[in-house]
Amino acid sequence: MQDIRDAILADDLAGISSMTVPESYRGITVHADEADMFAGMPAQEKDPRKSLHLDEVPTPEVAPGEALVAVMASAINYNTVWTSIFEPVSTFGFLKRYGRISDLAKRHDLPYHVVGSDLAGVVLKVGAGVQMWKPGDKVVAHCLSVELESPAGHDDTMMDPEQRIWGFETNFGGLADMALVKTNQLMPKPDHLTWEEAASPGLVNSTAYRQLVSPHGANMTQGDVVLIWGASGGLGSYATQFALNGGATPVCVVSSPEKAELCRKMGAELIIDRSAEGYKFWSDPETQDPREWKRFGAKIRELTGGDDPDIVFEHPGRETFGASVYVAKRGGTIVTCASTSGFMHQYDNRYLWMNLKRIIGSHFANYKEAYLANRLVAQGKIHPTVSKSYALEDTGEAANDVHHNSHQGKVGVLCLAPEEGLGVTNPELREQHLEGINRFRGQ
Numbered sequence: 001m002q003d004i005r006d007a008i009l010a011d012d013l014a015g016i017s018s019m020t021v022p023e024s025y026r027g028i029t030v031h032a033d034e035a036d037m038f039a040g041m042p043a044q045e046k047d048p049r050k051s052l053h054l055d056e057v058p059t060p061e062v063a064p065g066e067a068l069v070a071v072m073a074s075a076i077n078y079n080t081v082w083t084s085i086f087e088p089v090s091t092f093g094f095l096k097r098y099g100r101i102s103d104l105a106k107r108h109d110l111p112y113h114v115v116g117s118d119l120a121g122v123v124l125k126v127g128a129g130v131q132m133w134k135p136g137d138k139v140v141a142h143c144l145s146v147e148l149e150s151p152a153g154h155d156d157t158m159m160d161p162e163q164r165i166w167g168f169e170t171n172f173g174g175l176a177d178m179a180l181v182k183t184n185q186l187m188p189k190p191d192h193l194t195w196e197e198a199a200s201p202g203l204v205n206s207t208a209y210r211q212l213v214s215p216h217g218a219n220m221t222q223g224d225v226v227l228i229w230g231a232s233g234g235l236g237s238y239a240t241q242f243a244l245n246g247g248a249t250p251v252c253v254v255s256s257p258e259k260a261e262l263c264r265k266m267g268a269e270l271i272i273d274r275s276a277e278g279y280k281f282w283s284d285p286e287t288q289d290p291r292e293w294k295r296f297g298a299k300i301r302e303l304t305g306g307d308d309p310d311i312v313f314e315h316p317g318r319e320t321f322g323a324s325v326y327v328a329k330r331g332g333t334i335v336t337c338a339s340t341s342g343f344m345h346q347y348d349n350r351y352l353w354m355n356l357k358r359i360i361g362s363h364f365a366n367y368k369e370a371y372l373a374n375r376l377v378a379q380g381k382i383h384p385t386v387s388k389s390y391a392l393e394d395t396g397e398a399a400n401d402v403h404h405n406s407h408q409g410k411v412g413v414l415c416l417a418p419e420e421g422l423g424v425t426n427p428e429l430r431e432q433h434l435e436g437i438n439r440f441r442g443q
Contacts, residue, residue, distance in 0.1 A: 001025060001177055004070050005416045008122050011425075017135035021068060021124055027057045027114035027176035028395045030083055035090040048084035048403055049396035057114060060172050060180050063104045064128040067183045069139060071415040072195035072423060073389070074174040075118040077203045077234065078340055081403045083115050083168060084396075088343060091115075094169040101147070101162065108171040116175030117143035117167035120189055120199035120423070121416070130183045138189040138423075141181050142370035143203050145170050156216060157366040165364060174199075175395055177416055187371055190378040192429035194421050196412035197384040197437060201238065201377050204410065206365035208238035209373035211313065211335050213246060216369070217362045218311045218335040222247030227300065227309035227327065229316050231268065232259040234402070234410045235338065237385040237440070239313045240266050245381055251300055251309065255405075262408060265439045270303040272296075281323050288346060293326040300327055311335065318342030330355045337362045380429055383436040385409030389420050409440035 001022050007013065030051050038046040062068050083091045091113055099109025123137045133139070146153055146160040153160025167173025172180035189198050211217040212226065220226060226243045230236040231252030243250035244267045251270045252263040260271045279296055283289040300309065308329035314321060317339025324334050325347040336359060339345070352359070365373065376382040389412035390398040401407040414420065424430055430437065 001416070004124065008070060008072065008416065009418075009422065013122060013136035016122065016124060019124070022059060022178075024056050024058050025177040026392065027055060028116065028392065029053050029055045029057065029112040029114050030086075030091070032090075032092045032111045032113075035086050035092060038085055043085060043087055044404070046085035046087070048081060048399035051084045051086070052115070052396040052399060054393050054395070055112065057112065059178065060107050062125050062127045062180065065130060065182055065184070066127040067123050067130065067133060067181055067186060068125040069119060069121045069141065069179050069181060070124050071119045071121040071174055071176055071179050072417040073120050073199040074116045074176075074413045074415055075196075075200040075202070075386075076395070076398045076402045076411045076413065077117050078338060078402060079117055079165060079168040079203075080115050080175065081399050083113065084399050085403070091168060094164070095171055098164065098170060110171060114171055114173050114176050115167055116173035116179070117165060118199050118202040119174035119179050120195045121179070123186070124178065126183060133183050133186050137186075138191075139186045140189050140198050140202055140374065141166070141174065141179070141185045142187060142206050142365070142367070142374070143167060144185065144364055144367060144370065145182055158216070158363060175392070175413055175415070177392075184367055187374045188378065189423075190374070191426040192380065192424060192433070193377075193384060193437070195417045195423040196389045196414060196420055197386050198423065200384045200386045200410040200412050201374070201382070202370075203364070204235045205238045205377065205382065206370040206373045207337060207362070208235055208242055210365035210369045211337055211362040212239050212242050212311065214365070214369050216366075217360060218313075218333045220246055220248050220311060224248040224310040225251060225304055225307050225329075226311045226313060227251045227253065227324070228313045229253050229320055229324075231271075232262040232408055233405075234385070235315050236313070237262075237266070237409050238382065240268055241382050244268065245376070249304070251303060259408065262440065272299055272303070281320065288322045290326070290348065293323045296323050297327040308332065315339070316341045318345055321345040322347045325357065325359070326351050328357050331357065333358045333360060335360045335362050380433040383433060383439070385440045386412045387440040387442070388412070389414055
């Protein structure tokens with residue numbers, strides 16, 4: 001691995017294809033025999049630092065249509081938090097089900113799970129039949145893994161019955177020195193970004209693109225008022241940028257003055273600090289308070305000059321969903337994913353049906369949507385939101401930050417990259433966008 005890393009750091013990639021691929025590599029794992037280690041504990045008390053391990057694992061076979069990638073950097077997503085605390089279910093059930101579909105898929109059904117759904121790195125090896133990618137290519141990866149043997153997925157690959165999220169529902173993910181991906185997950189690395197910056201947008205940027213911009217999601221148009229929960233976070237920070245870039249008006253909901261300032265730095269003007277306003281959407285664990293929905297809606301109209309949101313960008317879930325349905329305009333859209341505060345949503349259906357509102361479920365993105373979202377990053381129109389990076393061996397600490405929402409934007413993880421700031425090959429473009437690239441740093 002050291003020889004491979006040295007070649008990448010020296011940008012000497014011509015001979016990568018002739019280098020020996022190691023028989024094993026470092027990967028961040030969870031273990032099947034520890035799946036019950038947090039049984040009976042409240043979710044917030046479950047500690048990813050106890051369940052995420054840095055192990056030496058065997059290098060998997062590279063099958064047709066696949067690539068083995070040397071991972072320079074990765075990032076933390078909420079699905080790694082869920083994996084680490086074994087909620088809502090253990091991911092070993094996903095791996096067992098995947099393992100049943102074919103002999104090649106059996107590779108994924110192991111007593112350990114190498115996690116992670118983002119990467120930036122260099123292709124080391126490709127399987128038979130691959131034409132678009134070769135060893136030495138600098139790449140990022142999106143996390144959609146599909147088989148595409150069913151007709152259902154050929155209009156929108158997210159509808160493939162064998163659609164999975166790589167590194168969450170498959171093995172050999174990106175929080176490692178190497179990762180195994182299908183080559184239709186690969187996209188060109190934006191050349192003005194460092195490894196950790198390039199790794200960080202993949203999952204959240206593509207998710208926000210489909211959820212907000214794509215016709216499969218809210219189909220945002222110029223002039224739309226878009227309410228964005230967690231607008232400075234990993235997902236919301238990209239939604240805020242897409243709204244601003246697409247001529248919409250974001251109303252950014254945050255939980256502190258510091259997060260409000262980050263939204264202002266992105267260019268947003270309408271901001272609600274929910275902590276300062278003291279909204280309590282639940283009067284007790286089982287009962288919501290509609291008076292607080294109304295107070296929240298009044299604040300939105302105060303900021304917008306009387307307009308309700310055309311679109312509500314929903315991802316907290318249980319805690320906020322009742323309010324989201326209430327405040328959306330007549331005929332408006334609530335587009336939802338993730339549910340980081342709980343999956344069992346409750347809302348008053350009168351405000352949905354009698355006001356002709358729509359709820360759209362959105363999950364990651366298809367290849368075209370992921371490619372278009374990555375192209376905007378490569379063009380410098382959407383910027384990464386890395387606030388800090390951890391070494392691979394400290395992934396548990398990084399995941400704990402995300403678990404407890406003590407982070408801003410995205411938290412990066414350095415895998416083979418020995419330090420931050422490496423991998424830039426277009427310094428001229430970088431200089432043009434340096435302020436935007438760095439706005440989350442040190443937060």
